Amino acid sequence: xxxxxxxxxxxxxxxxxxxxxxxxxxxxxxxxxxxxxxxxxxxxxxxxxxxxxxxxxxxxxxxxxxxxxxxxxxxxxxxxxxxxxxxxxxxxxxxxxxxxxxxxxxxxxxxxxxxxxxxxxxxxxxxxxxxxxxxxxxxxxxxxxxxxxxxxxxxxxxxxxxxxxxxxxxxxxxxxxxxxxxxxxxxxxxxxxxxxxxxxxxxxxxxxxxxxxxxxxxxxxxxxxxxxxxxxxxxxxxxxxxxxxxxxxxxxxxxxxxxxxxxxxxxxxxxxxxxxxxxxxxxxxxxxxxxxxxxxxxxxxxxxxxxxxxxxxxxxxxxxxxxxxxxxxxxxxxxxxxxxxxxxxxxxxxxxxxxxxxxxxxxxxxxxxxxxxxxxxxxxxxxxxxxxxxxxxxxxxxxxxxxxxxxxxxxxxxxxxxxxxxxxxxxxxxxxxxxxxxxxxxxxxxxxxxxxxxxxxxxxxxxxxxxxxxxxxxxxxxxx
Ligand SMILES: Cc1ncc(COP(=O)(O)O)c(C=O)c1O
Numbered sequence: 001x002x003x004x005x006x007x008x009x010x011x012x013x014x015x016x017x018x019x020x021x022x023x024x025x026x027x028x029x030x031x032x033x034x035x036x037x038x039x040x041x042x043x044x045x046x047x048x049x050x051x052x053x054x055x056x057x058x059x060x061x062x063x064x065x066x067x068x069x070x071x072x073x074x075x076x077x078x079x080x081x082x083x084x085x086x087x088x089x090x091x092x093x094x095x096x097x098x099x100x101x102x103x104x105x106x107x108x109x110x111x112x113x114x115x116x117x118x119x120x121x122x123x124x125x126x127x128x129x130x131x132x133x134x135x136x137x138x139x140x141x142x143x144x145x146x147x148x149x150x151x152x153x154x155x156x157x158x159x160x161x162x163x164x165x166x167x168x169x170x171x172x173x174x175x176x177x178x179x180x181x182x183x184x185x186x187x188x189x190x191x192x193x194x195x196x197x198x199x200x201x202x203x204x205x206x207x208x209x210x211x212x213x214x215x216x217x218x219x220x221x222x223x224x225x226x227x228x229x230x231x232x233x234x235x236x237x238x239x240x241x242x243x244x245x246x247x248x249x250x251x252x253x254x255x256x257x258x259x260x261x262x263x264x265x266x267x268x269x270x271x272x273x274x275x276x277x278x279x280x281x282x283x284x285x286x287x288x289x290x291x292x293x294x295x296x297x298x299x300x301x302x303x304x305x306x307x308x309x310x311x312x313x314x315x316x317x318x319x320x321x322x323x324x325x326x327x328x329x330x331x332x333x334x335x336x337x338x339x340x341x342x343x344x345x346x347x348x349x350x351x352x353x354x355x356x357x358x359x360x361x362x363x364x365x366x367x368x369x370x371x372x373x374x375x376x377x378x379x380x381x382x383x384x385x386x387x388x389x390x391x392x393x394x395x396x397x398x399x400x401x402x403x404x405x406x407x408x409x410x411x412x413x414x415x416x417x418x419x420x421x422x423x424x425x426x427x428x429x430x431x432x433x434x435x436x437x438x439x440x441x442x443x444x445x446x447x448x449x450x451x452x453x454x455x456x457x458x459x460x461x462x463x464x465x466x467x468x469x470x471x472x473x474x475x476x477x478x479x480x
Contacts, residue, residue, distance in 0.1 A: 004072070004272045004275075005069075005268055005269065005272050006064075006065035006066075006068040006069050006072075006268065007056070007057075007065045007066060007068075007069045007261075007264055007265055007268040008265055008268050008269060009065070010055045010056050010057075010064075010065045011048055011050060011056070011261060011265055013055065014047070014048075014050055014053075014055075014056075015044065015047050015048065023051060023053065027046070027049070029046050029047045029049065029050075045262065048261060048262055048265060049260065049261060049262055050261045051258060051261065052258075052259075056261065059084065059086070059255065059259045059264070060251075060252055060255070060257065066084070066264065069084075069264075069267070069268040069271065070082050070083065070084055072271050072272070072275070073235060073267065073270075073271035074237070075275075076271050076274055076275045076278070077202055077212055077235070077237050078202070078212070078213075078215075079212070079219070079237035079238060079239055080238050080239055080240065080241055080244065081237075081238040081244050081247075082235055082236070082237050082238070083235065083236040083238070083247065083248070083251055084233070084234075084235060084259075084264055084267045085220075085233070085234040085235060085236055085251075085255070086232060086233065086255065086256060086259040086260055086263045086264065087232060087234075087254075087255065087256070088116075088196075088222060088224070088231075088232045088233075088234050089116070089194065089196040089220045089221065089222045089234045090114075090116035091234075091251070091254050091255060092220035092221075092234055092235070092236040093114070093116045093117050093120055093164075093192070093194055093196075093220050094116060094119065094120035094123055094250075094254055095236065095247060095250035095251045095253075095254050095255075096120075096164075096192045096218045096220060096236065096247065096250070097117070097120035097121060097123065097124040097126065097164075097192070098120070098123055098124050098250040098253065098254070099218075099243060099246035099247045099249070099250040100161075100162045100190045100192060100217070100218065100243070100246070101121070101124040101125075101126035101161065101162050102124070102125065102126070102161070103124070103125030103126070103407065104125065104126075104127060104405075105125075105126050105127065105159075105161045105162070106126070106127045106128075106129050106157060106159050106160045106161060107121070107124075107126045107127065107128060107129065107160065107161065107162045107163070107164060108129045108131060108150065108153055108154060108157070108160045108162075108163045108164070108189075109128060109129070109130065109131065109163070109164040109165075109166075110130070110131045110133050110144060110145040110150075110164075110165070110166055111130045111131065111132065111133045111145075111396055111438060111439070111440075111442075112133050112142045112144065112166060112169055112438040112439075113164060113166055113194065114166065114194060114196065115430065115439075117164060117194065118406060118430055118439070118442060118443060119406075121405070121406040121407070122406040122407050122409070122410045122443070123407075124407075125405065125407040126162075126405070126406075126407075127402075127405050128402070128405070128406070128442065128444075129153060129157055129160060130399075130400055130442065131145040131149055131150055131153055132145065132149060132396065132397035132398070132399075133145050133396050133397070133438065134146070134393075134396075134397075135391060135393050135396055135436050135438070136305075137388075137390075137391055137393060138352070138388040139305055139321065139323065139352050139353055139388075140350060140351065140352055140389060140391055140435035140436040141171050141173070141305060141321060141353070141436065142169060142170075142171065142173075142396075142436050142437070142438045143173050143313050144166065144167075144168075144169055144173060144174055144175060144313070145175075146175060146312055147175050147176065147179055147180040147183055147312065150163065150165070150180065150183070150184065151183045151184065151187075154184065154187045154189065155187075160187075160189055161189060161190065162189055162190040162191075162192060163184050163189055163190070163191050163192070164191075164192045164193075164194060165180060165181075165184075165191065165192070165193050165194065165211065165216065166194045167180070167193055167194070167195060167198060167209060167211045168195075168197055168198050168201075168209050168314075168315075168316055168319075169197065170197060170348070170355075170437075171305075171315070171319060171321060171355060172197060172315050172316030172318070172319030173309075173313055173314070173315050173316075173319075174198075174209050174313075174314060175312045175313065175314065176208045176209075176312065176314065177193075177208055177209055177210055177211045177213065177214040177216075178208050178213075178214045180214075181193075181211065181214040181215065181216050182214070190217045190218070190243075191211075191216040191217050191218075192216065192217065192218045192219075192220070193211030193212070193216035193218065193219045193220065194220055195210070195211045195212060195216075195219050195220060195221045196220065196221065196222040196225060196234075197222070197225055197226065197316070197319075198210060198211065198212075198221065198226070198316070199212075199221035199222060199223050199225070199226050199227050199235070200226040200227060200278075200282055200285075200318075200360070201213070201316065202278075203274060203278035203279050203281075203282045204279065204282050204283070204286070206286075206317075207314060207316065207317065208314065209314055209316060212237055212239075215239045216239065217238075217239055217240050217243055218236065218237070218238060218239070218243055218247065219236070219237040219239065220234065220235075220236050220237075221234060221235050221236075221237070222234045223235055223266075223267055223270050224266075226318075226357075226359060226360075227270045227273075227274065227360065228266070228269065228270055228273060228360060228361070229263070229266040229267055229269075229270045230262055230263050230266040232260075232263055233263040233264075233266050233267050233270075235267065236251070281360050282360070284360075285318055285358055285359060285360050285362065286317050286318055286358075288358050288362055288363070288364065288366075288367050289317050289318045289320065289358040290317065291364070291367055292320065292358060292367045292370065292371060293306075293320065295367070295371035295374075295375075296320075296322060296371060296374060299371070299374055299375050299378050300326075300378060301324060301326045301327040301378040301381075302322055302323065302324055302326070302327075302374060302378065303322070303323045303325070303326070304320060304321070304322060304323075305320070305321035305322075305323070305353065306320070306321070318357060318358040318359065319355065319356075319357055320355070320356050320357075320358070321353045321354070321355050322334075322353055322354050322355075322356065322374075323352055323353040324354075324374075324377070324378075324381070325352055325353075325385055325386035325388070326385050326386075327377070327378060327381045327382060327383065327385075328381065328382070328383025328384050328385055328386055329377075329381055329383070329386070330349075330351050330352070330386060331349040331350045331351060331352055331353045331354045332349045332350070332351070334349065334354050334377070335349035335354050336349075337377055337381075338354075338370075338373060338377075341373075342369075342373040342376075344369065344370055344373055350434065350435045350436075350437070351389060351435050351463075352386070352388065352389070352435070356370070389435070389461075391435070391436065392454050392457070394450075395440045395450065395451065395454055396436075396438065396440060398450075400441075400442065400445045401445065401446040401448070402442075402444045402445055402446070403426045403444060403445075403446050404426055404443075404444040404477065405444055406442075406443045406444055408444065409426070409427075409428055409443040409444045409477055410443075412477045412478050413477075413478040414428035414429075414475045414476060414477060414478055415475075415476060415477075415478045415479070416469065416473045416474070416475060416476075417473055417474055417475075417476045418471075418472065418473045418474075419452065419455065419456070419468070419472050419473065419474060422447050422452060422474050422476060423447060423448075423449060423452060424446065424447065424448075425446075425447055425474075425476045425477070425479070426444060426445070426446055426447070426476060426477040427441045427442065427443055427444065427445050427446075427447060427467075427474070427475075427476060427477070428443060428475045428476050428477050429443055429467055429475050430442055430443060430466070430467060431451075431455065431465070431466070431467035431468070431474070432465070432466040432467060433454070433455075433458040433463050433464075433465050434463055434464040434465070434466070435463070440454065441467070444477075447474075447476075455468065459472070
């Protein structure tokens with residue numbers, strides 16, 4: 001038992017004693033916590049909320065059970081070294097950038113890179129080179145950057161030192177990880193893989209989406225998103241020896257000195273569970289997703305996104321974008337009906353679709369419940385079919401004009417500027433229109449006429465726009 005779950009074993013020892021600590025956390029295993037909240041959480045959760053006391057090791061300098069647990073995780077995921085993260089993949093991506101991207105050094109990344117990456121560049125001081133992304137024009141779903149587009153940008157910019165790939169992105173879509181990563185590594189640049197949505201993909205061989213299988217240099221996974229870990233619990237896998245020390249140092253700078261043992265214990269449990277059941281559990285999950293897809297295809301009025309996906313795009317079979325456009329329902333309306341009338345929640349809703357995840361935690365009853373609800377809705381919701389939106393896709397493919405790096409943007413500070421005075425000014429923060437929910441402006445980018453026209457159009461359509469205030473002003477770089 002000790003060999004497989006070293007951290008849980010040590011925590012259990014504390015649970016078995018009449019332990020009383022004189023250290024943080026202040027609630028002392030729940031005793032100093034409001035009774036109603038304590039009852040809600042349950043006794044063991046609180047008793048397990050321990051800290052770096054004797055026997056429980058130290059996350060910054062692991063020598064005991066935490067080291068053993070991280071070593072086991074590295075074996076399970078086939079990595080040289082694995083670091084546990086207690087502030088999500090956000091901190092892992094930022095540590096990877098701090099380790100592998102120096103001030104003034106160019107880094108290639110797709111335009112749909114996550115906000116934590118945009119912010120990470122302000123820490124590293126790197127210079128972004130943005131790769132264009134494709135977006136499905138009807139559904140408004142970001143697909144990603146084709147491998148040949150990434151590789152050709154590498155050829156055009158010989159001073160790029162690192163590439164960050166988002167594989168798969170939020171909707172579970174990406175390209176073949178093996179050819180992408182091999183193609184990049186031929187240029188001898190470091191590959192950082194944001195695999196926040198793909199930790200489970202290591203445990204299968206049907207879909208070539210896993211960046212950890214394809215051995216990107218640094219791979220960051222949200223074990224809480226697709227595996228059984230608690231929220232915020234993530235892993236950073238190092239796949240080449242030279243990154244062990246720089247990553248350790250970067251995490252030393254960024255991670256808390258008070259890691260939650262509940263989160264760490266959940267990572268210990270995940271590595272053990274995946275070692276024993278990973279392949280089988282994922283097969284079962286994908287089988288359930290297949291059953292759900294079949295049921296949905298049989299209900300008139302719904303469409304599934306993956307059914308129309310052309311090469312080179314690949315989708316995680318357990319992520320389903322479902323459109324009820326033929327029933328006249330927006331994704332927002334469908335999500336609302338599912339939540340209000342059937343107590344069913346979705347991962348994301350957008351104008352044209354809902355996105356749902358089938359996970360290791362689902363069973364056949366869950367699948368029947370969701371498909372039953374969709375069938376029910378299809379019987380009484382018959383409105384005029386929804387028109388697809390005409391997305392302005394060129395803005396996600398254009399070469400952006402950068403005046404400042406994300407670090408310089410941060411140092412300059414910001415001011416509010418009305419939209420009609422924003423032409424030629426520099427963005428302080430990303431500007432994102434939902435749908436498609438991917439920044440079309442990055443910090444440091446110069447605002448051109450086409451961007452402002454797009455913004456005005458999006459506001460008129462009542463789309464959610466992140467980065468514009470209620471009064472219609474933008475947060476732009478302060479001008480001296
Ligand atoms: C593509 C992508 N990368 C990174 C992250 C950050 O992950 P975390 O929430 O674990 O910090 C997210 C979060 O949703 C994401 O969608």
